[in-house]
Amino acid sequence: QDNTKGSGVFFILYKSFLIAWISFGLGYLVMVMTFISRGMKSKKIVRLEHKLAVNLKQTQSKIWSEFNKEVAYLRRVFNELQLSKVK
Structure with a gap:
């Protein structure tokens, strides 16, 4: 049996991609909210x-x-x- 599921190269790439995806998603959300708040203040x-x-x-x-x-x-x-x- 393979007990090293969490230590493969693809799993590390997956985790790093997931962190980048979440970071960019949160950045996009902040950008949209900033745009809306500036529009309300115009x-x-x-x-x-x-x-x-x-x-x-x-x-x-x-x-x-x-x-x-x-x-x-x-x-x-x-x-x-x-x-x-x-x-």
């Missing part, structure tokens, strides 16, 4: 996010002001209905 993205936030605030204020106008109108209608019931 001025264009920050400007776009700011513009979106401002537009959302403006839209919310427009909706709120229209809602307040409608509530005031409904109050007047209900008051007139109550006055017509009293007469």
